[in-house]
Amino acid sequence: MAETERARSGGMKWLTELVNEWRAAGQRIGIVPTMGALHQGHLSLVQAARAECERVVATVFVNPTQFAPTEDLAKYPRTLVADLEMLAAERVDAVLVPTEDEMYPPGFSTYVQPPEVSQKWEGAVRPSHFRGVATVVLKLLNMTRADVCYLGQKDYQQVAVVRRMVADLNVPCEIKMCPTVRDPDGLAMSSRNRYLSKDERQIGLSLSRTLFAAEKQIRSGAKNGPELSSWMREQLIASGVSQVDYAFAADADTLEPLTEVRLPLVLLMAARVGTTRLLDNLVVRQG
Amino acid sequence: MAETERARSGGMKWLTELVNEWRAAGQRIGIVPTMGALHQGHLSLVQAARAECERVVATVFVNPTQFAPTEDLAKYPRTLVADLEMLAAERVDAVLVPTEDEMYPPGFSTYVQPPEVSQKWEGAVRPSHFRGVATVVLKLLNMTRADVCYLGQKDYQQVAVVRRMVADLNVPCEIKMCPTVRDPDGLAMSSRNRYLSKDERQIGLSLSRTLFAAEKQIRSGAKNGPELSSWMREQLIASGVSQVDYAFAADADTLEPLTEVRLPLVLLMAARVGTTRLLDNLVVRQG
Numbered sequence: 001m002a003e004t005e006r007a008r009s010g011g012m013k014w015l016t017e018l019v020n021e022w023r024a025a026g027q028r029i030g031i032v033p034t035m036g037a038l039h040q041g042h043l044s045l046v047q048a049a050r051a052e053c054e055r056v057v058a059t060v061f062v063n064p065t066q067f068a069p070t071e072d073l074a075k076y077p078r079t080l081v082a083d084l085e086m087l088a089a090e091r092v093d094a095v096l097v098p099t100e101d102e103m104y105p106p107g108f109s110t111y112v113q114p115p116e117v118s119q120k121w122e123g124a125v126r127p128s129h130f131r132g133v134a135t136v137v138l139k140l141l142n143m144t145r146a147d148v149c150y151l152g153q154k155d156y157q158q159v160a161v162v163r164r165m166v167a168d169l170n171v172p173c174e175i176k177m178c179p180t181v182r183d184p185d186g187l188a189m190s191s192r193n194r195y196l197s198k199d200e201r202q203i204g205l206s207l208s209r210t211l212f213a214a215e216k217q218i219r220s221g222a223k224n225g226p227e228l229s230s231w232m233r234e235q236l237i238a239s240g241v242s243q244v245d246y247a248f249a250a251d252a253d254t255l256e257p258l259t260e261v262r263l264p265l266v267l268l269m270a271a272r273v274g275t276t277r278l279l280d281n282l283v284v285r286q287g
Numbered sequence: 288m289a290e291t292e293r294a295r296s297g298g299m300k301w302l303t304e305l306v307n308e309w310r311a312a313g314q315r316i317g318i319v320p321t322m323g324a325l326h327q328g329h330l331s332l333v334q335a336a337r338a339e340c341e342r343v344v345a346t347v348f349v350n351p352t353q354f355a356p357t358e359d360l361a362k363y364p365r366t367l368v369a370d371l372e373m374l375a376a377e378r379v380d381a382v383l384v385p386t387e388d389e390m391y392p393p394g395f396s397t398y399v400q401p402p403e404v405s406q407k408w409e410g411a412v413r414p415s416h417f418r419g420v421a422t423v424v425l426k427l428l429n430m431t432r433a434d435v436c437y438l439g440q441k442d443y444q445q446v447a448v449v450r451r452m453v454a455d456l457n458v459p460c461e462i463k464m465c466p467t468v469r470d471p472d473g474l475a476m477s478s479r480n481r482y483l484s485k486d487e488r489q490i491g492l493s494l495s496r497t498l499f500a501a502e503k504q505i506r507s508g509a510k511n512g513p514e515l516s517s518w519m520r521e522q523l524i525a526s527g528v529s530q531v532d533y534a535f536a537a538d539a540d541t542l543e544p545l546t547e548v549r550l551p552l553v554l555l556m557a558a559r560v561g562t563t564r565l566l567d568n569l570v571v572r573q574g
Contacts, residue, residue, distance in 0.1 A: 016459075026311060109403040110421070110455035116396040134397070135456075142457040168397035169422075170429040172303075 012143060015057070015096050019145050027054040031146035033137060036060040037077035037191035038086050041181040045150040046090040048178050057144045058087050059096040061103065065111075066132030077191055096143070103139065111135045115164035117255055121268060122157050122279075125245050133158055134165050141166075141173050149173050154180040154188050156266060156281045160255060180281075182208065188280045195276040203273045206239030207280040210247070211267050215284050218249075218261055225249050225258040236271050245270040245277070252283060299430060302344070302383050306432050314341035318433035320424060323347040324364035324478035325373050328468040332437040333377040335465050344431045345374050346383040348390065352398075353419030364478055383430070390426065398422045402451035404542055408555060409444050409566075412532050420445055421452050428453075428460050436460050441467040441475050443553060443568045447542060467567075469495065475567045482563040490560045493526030497534070498554050498569040505536075505548055505571055512536050512545040523558050532557040532564070539570060 022029055030053030032045045038060075049056040060083055067073035080097065087095050111131055114123075118130035141149060149166075151159045159177045166175055181189045186208035187201065196204055210232050214222075222228055229248040236244050247269040249258045258265055264285045271278055309316055317340030319332045325347075336343040347370055354360035367384065374382050398418055401410075405417035428436060436453075438446045446464045453462055468476045473495035474488065483491055497519050501509075509515055516535035523531050534556040536545045545552055551572045558565055 023310075024313060107403075107451075108455050110452045111400040112456075113398040113400040113418075116394075131400075139455075139457045142459060145459060164394075165397045168395050168426075169399075170426045172429060172432060 012096070012098055012102050015094060015143060018094060019057075019143075022055045023145060028148070029053060029055045029057065029144060029146045030148045030150060031140060031144045032056065032058045032092075032150045033140050034058060034060055034083075035062045035076065035191065036083045037079050037194070038083045039181075039189045039191065039193075041152050041154060041189040043086060043090055044181050045152060045178050046087065046092060048176065049148065049150050050091060053148060055093045056091075057094045057096060057146065058092045059098070059140050059144070060084075061096075061098055061136070061140075063103070063132055063136040064100060065104070065135060066129050068126060068128060071126070072192075077194055096140075103136070112138050112165060112169075114161050115168060117157070117164055118161045120255065121246055122270065125270065130158070130161050134161060137162050138165065138169070138171065141171055146173050148176055150176050150178055152180060153177050153281065153283070154190065154279065156268060156283075157255060160253075186212070188278075190278065192276055192278070196273065200273045200276065203240040204276075204278050206236050206241060207269055207271060207278055209239075210235040211269065211280055211282040214249075214267050215282055218263075218265075218284055223261050225261055228261065229257070232267070232269065236269070241271040241273050243272040245272070247271070299383070299385060299389050302381060302430060305381060306344075306430075309342045310432060315435070316340060316342045316344065316431060316433045317435045317437060318427060318431045319343065319345045319379075319437045320427050321345060321347055321370075322349045322363065322478065323370045324366050324481070325370045326468075326476045326478065326480075328439050328441060328476040330373060330377055331468050332439060332465050333374065333379060335463065336435065336437050337378060340435060342381075343379045344381045344383060344433065345379045346385070346427050346431075347371075348383075348385055348423070348427075350390075350419055350423040351387060352391070352422060353416050355413060355415060358413070359479075364481055383427075390423070399425050399452060399456075401448050402455060404444070404451055405448045407542065408533055409557065412557065417445070417448050421448060424449050425452065425456070425458065428458055433460050435463055437463050437465055439467060440464050440568065440570070441477065441566065443555060443570075444542060447540075473499070475565075477565065479563055479565070483560065487560045487563065490527040491563075491565050493523050493528060494556055494558060494565055494567040497522040497526075498556065498567055501536075501554050502569055502571050505550075505552075510548050512548055515548065516544070519554070519556065523556070528558040528560050530559040532559070534558070 030049030032049055034042050062076050064073055112134035114130040114134040123130050163175045166173055185205055187204055214228060214232050232247040233244050249265050250268050252264045252266045267282045269280055317336030319336055321329050349363050351360055399421035401417040401421040410417050450462045453460055472492055474491055501515055501519050519534040520531050536552050537555050539551045539553045554569045556567055
C-alpha cells in the first residue's frame, strides 16, 4: 500500500503520473468515488472494481458543491484513518484524498449543468445538489482516466444523472450500478445512518419494510401507481417518520411516476426521521 | 486517406475504434475542431498539430447549440467537399463529420456551464454561445481522447473559455493557441468574411488597421486604457462600421478592461459591417 500512503501527501500530481503509467501499460482502471465514512456498501463497490479491473482507485472527498448552505456539510462524518485502513484491506491501488483547494482552486467557475433527470425528486428537494455531484464526478473521472466507475444503487437517481451525463458528454467511461447493501435488519447502509438514535433507527426500518411490502403487492397484481404511492406514504407516516419527501413507483429509466404499474420499475422514497434524511429504493423486475 | 473517407460514412463508432488503436500504440493525438468552411487559418492549426502529434483528427461540425435563434446557423457556409480535400492535402489521419443527431441525440440534456470568463464581451452579446462552445468542445475532446487541442487566436475569448473549462474539469488535454492568419490586406481570416461585399470588406479592414495603430500608440507610451478604447471605437466608426460591440485593451488572462495600460495585454474588438459581425484582436507583449 505504498501508493495509498503516497496519495495522502502527494496529492493529484502523483495520481496523474501513476495513471499515465497504468494507461501506457494498457491496464483497465476502475474508480470508486466516495465521500468517506465508509461502510460495507462502499466496500462492495471496491470489491466489484477489484474483480473486474487491473487497477482500482478509490477517492475520498466530502464535496462541498453538492451540499446546500443549510445542509450537513460541516457535520458530515469524517473517518479518514479508518477509511484508509478499510481500503488497504480491500487492496485498492491508490486512494485520492484531494483537498478542497485542489478540487476547487481560486477562480474555479466551470460546472456541469446536469441532465433533465436531475430536476425532480432529490433535485427538487436539493436544488444545486446534482450540479455538484455531476461536476465532481466528471472531474474525478478525468483525473483518474477511469474506464469503469462503480456507483451504489442506494443513490438511484444519482446513478441515472451520472449515466446520462457520461453519455451526453461522451465521457469514455462505463458506469456500473452495484446493489444496495443492507444491515441484517434491512436498513440500507448509509454514512448518515450514524446520525440516527436507537429509536430513530427503528423508525428508519419502515423504509425498507415498506419497499418490500410494496413489491409483494405488485407481485400480487397491484396495478394502480398513485394508490401504491399513497399506501407507501401512509405506511411511512404510520411508522413515525417526520416527513415523507417522496414515495412512489417510477419508470426505471426516466424516473417518471407510473400511473399504471408496469415492470421493470423502481420504487423510490426519501423521508426524514428526526433531522436525518433517509433514501431507499427497490427495483422490481419481471418474473 | 482511406481513414478520412471512412469518417464520412462510419460516423463516431469508427472513430472510437481508431482512437483506441492509437492510444494503445502510445500515439499522441491532436485535434483541430472546426465548423468547416475552411481557410488558411484552420489549415495553420492542422499544420501545427501535424508537426507535434503522431495522429491528427480534424472535426467539421456546424454546432447548433452555439448559435442563438436569431443568428446565422441556417446560412452558415457549408463547403464539405472542399474542406475534405484541403484536410486530405494536409495529411490529417481522420476527419470526423458527425450529424446533429449523433452529437445531440433525443433526450440530450447535459451542458457545460462555462467559466466566468465566458460572461462578458462575446458572452454578453451572444448569451448562450459559450455554453454551446464549451459543451461541444468537451464532447469532441472526449470522443477523440485528444492529448492536444489546437485553437486559433482569432477567437481569443473562446480560447480563454476552453482553457479555463479544461483546467476546472481536469480534462487531460493541452490547449494550444495558434496565431491569427491574415489576408495580405490585414483582414483576419474568418469563414464569415465570405458574407462581405467588396465595399464592406474595405470597411472591415479598419479592424486590423486600428489594432496595429493602437499597438503603435502603446509602444509610443500611451498609458490610459479608456482613452485608447475610445480612440479605437472612433476609428472604427469613422471607417464606416455599422456598430461597435466592443473595442478595448484588456488583461491578457482575465480579459478585464485595463484602466492603465500594462503589458502583456490584448486589444479586443467586435464590430458589425452591414449584417456581418467581425472579430479581431492583437496581443501586445513586452519588448
